[in-house]
Amino acid sequence: MRTRLHLCHLLIAGAVSIMSASSKAIPPEDGAALARAVVERHEREVRPLEKAVALAWWEANTTGKDEAFARKEEAQNRLDAALADTRRFRELEDAAAALGRSTDAGGADPLLRRQIAVLRLQYLEKQVDPELLRKMTAKSNAVEKTFNVYRAKVNGVEMTDSQVRKILKESKDPAERKAVWEGQKGVAPLVEGDLRELVKLRNESARQLGFKDYHVLMLHLAEQKQEDVLRVFDELEALTREPFRAVKAEIDASLAASYGMKPDDLRPWHYHDPFFQEAPAIYPESFDAVYRGVDIPKLCREFYAGIGLPIDTVLERSDLYERPGKSPHAFCTDIDREGDVRVLANIVANEYWMGTMLHELGHAVYSSLNIPPRVPYVLRGESHILTTEGMAMLFEKFSKSAVWLERMGVRVPDPKPLEDTGRRMRRNQLLIFAAWCQVMFRFEAAMYANPEQDLSGLWWGLVERYQMARRPEGRKAPDYASKIHIVSAPAYYHNYLLGQLFASQLHHAIAREVLRSEPAGALYNGRKEVGRFLDERVFDPGRTLSWNELTKHATGEELSPHAFAADLKSAAR
Numbered sequence: 038m039r040t041r042l043h044l045c046h047l048l049i050a051g052a053v054s055i056m057s058a059s060s061k062a063i064p065p066e067d068g069a070a071l072a073r074a075v076v077e078r079h080e081r082e083v084r085p086l087e088k089a090v091a092l093a094w095w096e097a098n099t100t101g102k103d104e105a106f107a108r109k110e111e112a113q114n115r116l117d118a119a120l121a122d123t124r125r126f127r128e129l130e131d132a133a134a135a136l137g138r139s140t141d142a143g144g145a146d147p148l149l150r151r152q153i154a155v156l157r158l159q160y161l162e163k164q165v166d167p168e169l170l171r172k173m174t175a176k177s178n179a180v181e182k183t184f185n186v187y188r189a190k191v192n193g194v195e196m197t198d199s200q201v202r203k204i205l206k207e208s209k210d211p212a213e214r215k216a217v218w219e220g221q222k223g224v225a226p227l228v229e230g231d232l233r234e235l236v237k238l239r240n241e242s243a244r245q246l247g248f249k250d251y252h253v254l255m256l257h258l259a260e261q262k263q264e265d266v267l268r269v270f271d272e273l274e275a276l277t278r279e280p281f282r283a284v285k286a287e288i289d290a291s292l293a294a295s296y297g298m299k300p301d302d303l304r305p306w307h308y309h310d311p312f313f314q315e316a317p318a319i320y321p322e323s324f325d326a327v328y329r330g331v332d333i334p335k336l337c338r339e340f341y342a343g344i345g346l347p348i349d350t351v352l353e354r355s356d357l358y359e360r361p362g363k364s365p366h367a368f369c370t371d372i373d374r375e376g377d378v379r380v381l382a383n384i385v386a387n388e389y390w391m392g393t394m395l396h397e398l399g400h401a402v403y404s405s406l407n408i409p410p411r412v413p414y415v416l417r418g419e420s421h422i423l424t425t426e427g428m429a430m431l432f433e434k435f436s437k438s439a440v441w442l443e444r445m446g447v448r449v450p451d452p453k454p455l456e457d458t459g460r461r462m463r464r465n466q467l468l469i470f471a472a473w474c475q476v477m478f479r480f481e482a483a484m485y486a487n488p489e490q491d492l493s494g495l496w497w498g499l500v501e502r503y504q505m506a507r508r509p510e511g512r513k514a515p516d517y518a519s520k521i522h523i524v525s526a527p528a529y530y531h532n533y534l535l536g537q538l539f540a541s542q543l544h545h546a547i548a549r550e551v552l553r554s555e556p557a558g559a560l561y562n563g564r565k566e567v568g569r570f571l572d573e574r575v576f577d578p579g580r581t582l583s584w585n586e587l588t589k590h591a592t593g594e595e596l597s598p599h600a601f602a603a604d605l606k607s608a609a610r
């Protein structure tokens with residue numbers, strides 16, 4: 038469950054029913070002609086800009102050179118300027134309105150409607166006063182820069198982010214842990230003022246576009262409604278509250294013993310990361326020893342070929358190992374929607390990178406690599422952020438399975454206890470990450486609804502309720518502002534959790550319809566029919582279907598937390 042942004046997701050698109058028709062009435066048949074012309078011009082003029090952005094991104098992240106970053110910014114600005122063009126947007130509105138009035142399905146085919154709807158959302162986001170847009174960009178850049186140069190200071194010594202993470206993972210000294218945790222939060226008071234102003238600017242932009250606040254706007258652009266997401270999150274919380282409580286009690290007992298403390302005395306700095314979003318390592322068995330010396334790309338190539346979704350061309354174009362200047366993260370990008378799909382990674386032979394590569398290649402197979410060229414350019418991508426994250430998570434989980442490793446021909450000295458540990462690790466991770474996503478989603482929704490409230494109180498109230506972690510006595514600091522996603526990826530986080538629900542539901546459908554076995558422990562190794570199922574049910578439609586239509590198409594049901602909850606139950610056995 039890696040929290041990474043993917044390039045393809047920065048170009049937010051989707052579709053909804055048409056909100057407002059423009060005043061002048063265009064006959065439906067002219068509307069269809071106008072719509073076709075708008076789509077054609079977008080392909081002719083904007084498509085090269087999109088490819089240029091993708092290539093510039095790739096170059097900047099693989100080289101780290103200043104000139105490359107400057108070119109990336111220029112390319113992004115050219116694309117943004119095209120999407121901000123008010124004349125194009127008016128034409129889209131006119132086309133959408135005319136198609137909306139047309140009852141003649143032949144006169145306006147569904148693919149054309151869908152393309153217009155998707156484009157309309159892509160352009161809508163940029164239709165705010167340019168001066169306001171400029172202020173928002175400047176503010177968020179200022180906050181991101183503060184994050185980039187900030188170093189936690191502990192006893193007068195500056196620490197890098199990875200040093201902070203290492204101490205939180207390994208130190209048994211509670212005083213050291215507390216000092217490092219507080220050091221990590223020290224960025225919050227520095228950015229709080231700018232962040233509050235940014236939230237107000239973002240809300241102003243949303244109101245210019247006719248939305249209540251920025252959170253509502255961002256969800257609208259992603260074809261989601263706050264109340265729908267909230268309903269799923271409420272249901273999920275009811276299903277996971279008790280399993281989470283039980284897992285947390287086990288974790289707390291183990292951590293408290295490791296520090297020689299009582300569980301009641303644990304505070305946020307006793308968990309293994311700054312936000313308690315990852316499962317602390319409490320089991321003695323580890324997968325890393327098994328992965329030592331394993332050729333991870335080779336294992337990926339064999340696994341994906343085995344399920345009928347070969348990734349050789351992706352690996353050839355990818356940049357997989359550490360190099361000075363290169364981005365230390367991982368992402369997958371579809372450069373041209375014509376099959377040039379690449380992964381950036383920094384592989385080391387351990388479990389983390391096995392999971393990460395399975396994850397990124399899960400994105401790779403769900404791209405123009407397998408979405409057929411007959412799908413129009415505008416719709417030739419994943420249905421939604423949540424469906425591609427779900428696809429990545431569907432495969433990522435196998436890195437923690439001893440049985441999967443053995444089937445891949447890797448020698449596992451003592452598979453039984455390792456398999457049990459892997460199952461518990463996956464369960465703990467799902468529950469802990471789900472609780473964390475509850476905090477993030479509810480905080481962001483409430484913050485944009487009322488930025489003037491006591492945000493620190495709001496944050497800690499949510500942490501106590503959903504993560505069941507204790508607020509440090511008397512703490513009033515703006516700790517929420519130490520989470521960079523709130524600045525740089527607003528209203529995005531909930532899609533990771535929805536993606537997990539999609540992954541569970543899809544896995545159940547594969548087990549039921551393809552493997553004809555119980556979902557618990559079902560593996561895909563060597564089953565080409567799994568690839569055929571995914572081709573037909575998930576990849577083929579591209580973005581012609583919205584995320585919930587696709588979920589229904591792929592699994593027979595709308596997205597719900599039931600398969601996810603069932604997976605947690607079977608993992609607890």
Ligand SMILES: [Zn+2]
Pocket residue numbers: 039041043396400425426429
């Ligand atoms: Zn991902």
